[in-house]
Amino acid sequence: SFISIVLFLVIDFFLGKKIHNFFVVDSPAIKHEVFYQNLKPNYRKEHTFIGNYLLCTDKNGFKSSCDTKKITKRFDVAFIGDSFTEGVGLTYKESFVGLFAERYNNLEIVNLGVHRYAPTIYFKKLEYFFNQGYRFDRIIIFIDVGDIYEENFYEIVDQKVIKNNYPSILFN
Numbered sequence: 195s196f197i198s199i200v201l202f203l204v205i206d207f208f209l210g211k212k213i214h215n216f217f218v219v220d221s222p223a224i225k226h227e228v229f230y231q232n233l234k235p236n237y238r239k240e241h242t243f244i245g246n247y248l249l250c251t252d253k254n255g256f257k258s259s260c261d262t263k264k265i266t267k268r269f270d271v272a273f274i275g276d277s278f279t280e281g282v283g284l285t286y287k288e289s290f291v292g293l294f295a296e297r298y299n300n301l302e303i304v305n306l307g308v309h310r311y312a313p314t315i316y317f318k319k320l321e322y323f324f325n326q327g328y329r330f331d332r333i334i335i336f337i338d339v340g341d342i343y344e345e346n347f348y349e350i351v352d353q354k355v356i357k358n359n360y361p362s363i364l365f366n
Contacts, residue, residue, distance in 0.1 A: 229318040230355040243283035257305045267328045270301035275336030279307025312344035
């Protein structure tokens, strides 16, 4: 048993990152300097999540229709939330934001949702884009039961969202 544990730790220490990178290729998420993470800008790639789907983003890293070429800083309706709002596993047009945009095609709709988001990130992301000159007539925030848990991983330090390694709910 001892030899097995030592062997496992040695392999994990020296090869863990390489093994991880072999299986996790080209994640659409990137680190953001203010609100922790976002989707890659101008991204278009086939992904697998209970089936294949095409993920497309605009110049800001907002999930969008793959044929969207609009460049605007003013939106009628903005949706923000986590994986449900992003529509993980679905194309933009299949997500509820895409269905809403199709139904109300006279409005400028934007999907600000990204998986693993929490209310702290919603706040800082919206603040960031307001400071960049973006305007939203209506903002619809989708808070779900998972946000209660996810919120424990994030805090704001020096006006930036950072991720804690350990959720505070375990230690309070």
